[in-house]
Amino acid sequence: MWSKSTRTEFLSSMLVLRLVEQAEAALPNECVGFIVRKGPRCFILPLPALATPSRVYVHPDVLLDAAMALDCGGVELVATYHSHPDGTAEPSSNDNLFSAWSYTHVLLYRSAGQWATQIYAWSSSVAATSDS
DSSP states (O other): OEEEOOOOTTOOHHHHHHHHHHHHHHTTSOOEEEEEEETTEEEEEEOOOEEOSSOEEOOHHHHHHHHHHHHHTTOEEEEEEEEETTOOOSOOGGGGGGGGTOSEEEEEEEETTEEEEEEEEEOOHHHHHHTO
C-alpha cells in the first residue's frame, strides 16, 4: 500500500521542472517514467506508454528493456513517477503496479492549474520482509 513519504533528497528543483515539462507535454494524458541516479545526479527517464487522461500502460518489454539498460549502464533506479492530470493527489489501485519496480513513487498532479508533487513509499508485509 502507498503512503505519503517525506523522502525528498533525490528530488531537486531541476528534476521537478523536468517532471512538470513531461507532464505538460503529455496533456491531456498521463505520463510515466523512472527517476534514475548516475553518480551524484538524478535524471528522469520517460517511458513510452499508451496513455489516457486517467490511465497509463507501459508494455512489459519496454519496462524490461529499460531495466536491463539501466543495469548494464550502472544506473540506479531511484523511483517511478507518473502524472494525474485530473488533479487526483492519491494513487489509484492501478498505481500499485509501480511497486514492482521501486518502493518509491512520485505522483505529479494538477491543482488549480499548477503541478504539484507528492512522494509515496510502498509498504506491505512482503516489502517489509524483503528489506531485512
